[in-house]
Amino acid sequence: MPANNKRYTNKKNVNKKPTFHKKEVKVVGEKIFIYKPDMNVAAVAEGLNISNAAMIKRLMQLGLMASINQVIDRDTIEVIALDEGYEVRDEVITDVTRFDEMQIVDDPNDMVKRPPIVTVMGHVDHGKTTLLDAIRKSRVVEGEAGGITQHIGAYQVIRNGEPITFIDTPGHAAFTEMRARGAKVTDIVVLVVAADDGVMPQTIEALDHAKAAKVPIIVAVNKMDKASANPERVMNELSEKGLIPEAWGGSTPFVNVSALKKQGLEELLDVIQLMSEIDEFKANPKRLAKGTVIEASLDKGRGAVATLIVETGTLRVGDYIVIGNTYGKIRTMQDDLKRRYQEAKPSQPIEITGLNEVPQAGDIFMAFTDEKVTRQIADERQSRQRDGELKSVKKASLDNMLGDLESSEKVLNIIIKGDVQGSIEALKNLLEKIDIDGFHVNVVRSTVGAITESDVTLANASNAVVIGFNVRPASSVKQAADAQGVEIRLYSIIYRVAEDIEAALKGMLQPTFEEIVTGQAEIRETFKVSKIGTIAGGYVTDGVIKRDALVRVLRDGIVVYEGKLQSLKRFKDDVKEVRTGFECGFSIENFNDIKIGDVVEASQMKEVEVD
Ligand code: GDP
DSSP states (O other): OOOOOOOOOOOGGGGSSSGGOOOOOOOSOOOOEEOOOOHHHHHHHHHHHHHHHHHHHHHHHOOOOOOTBBBBOOHHHHHHHHHTTTTEEEEEOOOGGGTOOOOOOOOOOOOOEEEEEEEEEEEEEHHHHHHHHHHHHHHGGGTTOOOOOOSSSEEEETTTTTEEEEEOOOOOOHHHHHHHTTTOOOSEEEEEEEETSOOOOHHHHHHHHHHHHOEEHHHHHHTTTSSSSOHHHHHHHHTTOOOOOOTTSSSSSSSOOOOTTTBBHHHHHHHHHHHHHHOOOOEOOSSSSSEEEEEEEEEEEEEEEEEEEEEEEEEEEEEEEEEEEEEEEEEEETTTTOOOOOOOTTEEEEEEEEEEOOOTTOOOOEEOOHHHHHHHHHHHHHHHHHHHHHHHHHHHHHHHHHHHHOOOOOOOEEEEEEEHHHHHHHHHHHHHHETTTTEEEEEEEESSSOBHHHHHHHHHTOOOOEEEEEBBBHHHHHHHHHHHHHEEEEEOOHHHHHHHHHHHHOOOOOOSSSEEEEEEEEEEEEEEEETTTEEEEEEEEEEEEEEEEEEEEEEEEEEEEEEEEEEETTTEEEOSSETOEHHHHHHEEEEEOOOTTTTTEEEEEEOOEEE
């Protein structure tokens, strides 16, 4: 995030709506280059008033081979800008619609101590999950409510009256992804290393990420209960990587623990609290809240649900809130023990409901008091995102059409929609790695939720294929896609997507079997019949349902079950098929959880000729 002590703003970026602008300072008579994060070669060339070719030549002189769309780091830009006689200054954002990039300056008198936020990282199987579970359970000792916990992505433990926040999604992916999106939601990293296994590749990876984020590290040497535990080896190996144990005169605390036997946890928590006392993490609770989304999903009963960590300010039930490009009014707030809250303070993780759509992990949120302003800000951000998406994809397809040699990349644009953030991320990472003779995938949009008309519109505009992972389009969306010639492909197994995309990129996507959706029925009644199970009374809204169909049960656009029909009836008679506009009764093999309002989609596998 740019430093906030400069007073200049880039005129080009000034938003047209005057309501959100406090000031715009013009610079006259000086050559000033305004730096913004993620500037690519073309943007820098424009800012320096030189041609793209001249810019590329400059970069080559510095030993960098870059294409027009490549992002250039600030140091490199500064070297070239100075050469061109420009002074580089960071952009100062005063436009509240860009609150995620905006730095908040608080009165130091309002700043109070806030709990530390801790992320646990380390090599797979070294005990991250076990450690997080053990710490979570340890709070029962403090006399807090025990009971059933639910995973919301983060939790707090109270120790000696002071809370500590733990991010409950172990792994680097989440950490790095959030950092890449500008969110800084970790104060301390606990690096878990198994004492019987020592430093492994992901230990080093985690270490690199923590160092890059300049976050202090505590090493938890785990599995000390094992006979083969060798903590000295861990200390030696990490010393070589620059983490010198305190015991050896260095500055990194090493704590021996056994997550399994719950040993050493108290000491680990002590060290965390000691470290946070030294670092003095502070925030201002006397302002509207700003913070980050840790996890988000579409809940069958509650709609869009998101776990937020409040970075600064106080979040209250009833607050209007913009998250990423969506907005809402906070209806409920609860923690991982399902305790309800009216307000959440800095560093507090809280699961909220009341959002219009599902945001993405890593999205920044900000609370507002006025509904109209909130809606305007969300609209503005949405249209900006759409413009950005369109611009980036139009460029790609145009490049292809013109056969531009410089960027002769061949790109398959893809929109990913899925039921949970985790699988979307996994899918996105997998697809983005595919490269077949220079052909690759460009993920235009990847969000949690059902496939919507907005996805179809974007796909049409960007010539993209929509991938639905465990989500389905509603009939109206499917019709829109058909009308616009947009291809929607639906999957429930990640590697199948990768296989198909690879095949498509090789230009040989020839499925021998294709799934043809034949029709949909809406469930209007259900009956429990002993011995048989639940019988659903449905109305065929579209196409035809056949007795031997494969069926998917959709609830709010999410696939809740896939299987086969067990019976199909019209009144009391078994029938082979039921067409649009007729009522029918059926049961599904091994599935009795069907509910009123569910949509059942019937399909059939059809052989496709291979030439
Ligand atoms: P993660 O992949 O880092 O999240 O690792 P897990 O927490 O899933 O642990 C991997 C395996 O190590 C599991 O079988 C755990 O039971 C085991 N494990 C974790 N902590 C300890 C420990 O302190 N001692 C022993 N003996 N086993 C442990």
